[in-house]
Amino acid sequence: MSETALIGIDLGGTNCRAALLAESGEILRSNRIPTRVAEGREQFLSRLFELCDDLLSFAENEKRCVLAVGMGAAGVIAEGGVVTVSPNVAWLDGFPLAETMAKGLRLPVTVVNDANAVAWGEAKFGAGRDFASFLTITLGTGVGGGLVLERRLWKGSDGAAGEIGHFVVDPGGRPCKCGSRGCLERYASATGMVCSVIELLEQGKASVLKMLPPAELTAFEISRAARSGDAVALRALQEAGERLGQVLASVANLLNLDGVVICGGPSASLDLLRPWLEAEMRFRTFAIPFKRMQIVRGELGDEAGIVGAATLAYEAVMG
Ligand SMILES: [Zn+2]
Known part of the structure; x- marks a missing residue:
C-alpha cells in the first residue's frame, strides 16, 4: 500500500x-x-x-x-x-x-x-487559509462558532469555547433553549429568520411567504423572496444582518481578528446580509480592527x- x-x-x-x-x-x-x-x-x-x-x-x-x-x-x-x-x-x-x-x-x-471541525476545515483548505486568526460562524438550526488564533484552534479550558450564537443582542428578547434571552441565534440562524418572518406575518404584513405551508417556510425561501423584493423577507434578513453585525463589532474590538468566515446554508445570503451587517460594524467597531477584519463566505460548504x-x-x- x-x-x-x-x-x-x-x-x-x-x-x-x-x-x-x-x-x-x-x-x-x-x-x-x-x-x-x-x-x-x-x-x-x-x-x-x-x-x-x-x-x-x-x-x-x-x-x-x-x-x-x-x-x-x-x-x-x-x-x-x-x-x-x-x-x-x-x-x-x-x-x-x-x-x-x-x-x-x-x-x-x-x-x-463540530463547529471547531468546520473552523479547522476552512483554516486548512477553505476561506480561512490566508488568515492567521479568524472566527467561523455556522448559520444553521442554531449559530455555531469556531475560533482559530495564530493558526491554532482555541477550544477553551474545557472544550466549551466558541459559543458565538449565545452572545446577547437583546437582553429581554426571544427566549433561547440555553436558558437565556435574546441570544444571537434566535435572530440570525435559519430558525431565527423564520421566527422573524412569522412575527411579521402575525402583525398582518403582506408577503409572498404567507402562501407557504409552515413546514416549507425556510431560510432558503426567505432568501428567494428577499431577492424578488419581498418586504417581510428583507426585514427578516435585516434583523439577522444587524444582530450579526452587533456581535461581530464586539468580536473585532475584543480580538482584532483578520477575518470572519460565514458558513452554513444561510451564508448563501451573505450578499443580502452584508449592507446591514457592515453598517452596524462600521458604527460600533474601532477603526483599526474594523479595517482589518474581512467578512467572507466559507468555501467548503457541507x-x-x-x-x-x-x-x-x-x-x-x-x-
Ligand atoms: Zn442562548
Whole structure:
C-alpha cells in the first residue's frame, strides 16, 4: 500500500455523514446514515461501524492505508474525546466516544466539537487559509462558532469555547433553549429568520411567504423572496444582518481578528446580509480592527466539518 487516506465523520442529530479523504482534503467516497437518536447508542454504533467498514473496504481496494479517523459532534468535547455534554444526542453525555471508536476500528480516533471541525476545515483548505486568526460562524438550526488564533484552534479550558450564537443582542428578547434571552441565534440562524418572518406575518404584513405551508417556510425561501423584493423577507434578513453585525463589532474590538468566515446554508445570503451587517460594524467597531477584519463566505460548504475533523485526526497522529 503506497497511498494514505483518512476518514472524516460528521455526527449530527438527524444524519451522520462519513467520508474517505486523501491527505489533500479531497473526498474519495462519502456516505451517510440516519442518526435515529431514539434507537439508542448501541444500535447507532453498530450502524456507524458498518458505515466505516464500507469506507475501509473501499480504501483497501484502492490500495490506500487509512491513518486515522476524525469525528465532529455537537456539544462540549473534553480532551481524549469524551463527550461531556451533547445537546441533541442525549446518550452521548459522558460517553468515551473516541476510545470506543478506536477499539472498534483499531485505528486512532479524534473527536472534536463540530463547529471547531468546520473552523479547522476552512483554516486548512477553505476561506480561512490566508488568515492567521479568524472566527467561523455556522448559520444553521442554531449559530455555531469556531475560533482559530495564530493558526491554532482555541477550544477553551474545557472544550466549551466558541459559543458565538449565545452572545446577547437583546437582553429581554426571544427566549433561547440555553436558558437565556435574546441570544444571537434566535435572530440570525435559519430558525431565527423564520421566527422573524412569522412575527411579521402575525402583525398582518403582506408577503409572498404567507402562501407557504409552515413546514416549507425556510431560510432558503426567505432568501428567494428577499431577492424578488419581498418586504417581510428583507426585514427578516435585516434583523439577522444587524444582530450579526452587533456581535461581530464586539468580536473585532475584543480580538482584532483578520477575518470572519460565514458558513452554513444561510451564508448563501451573505450578499443580502452584508449592507446591514457592515453598517452596524462600521458604527460600533474601532477603526483599526474594523479595517482589518474581512467578512467572507466559507468555501467548503457541507464538507467543512468532515474535512476539518479528518485533518485534526491526521495532525494528532503525525504530532
Ligand atoms: Zn442562548
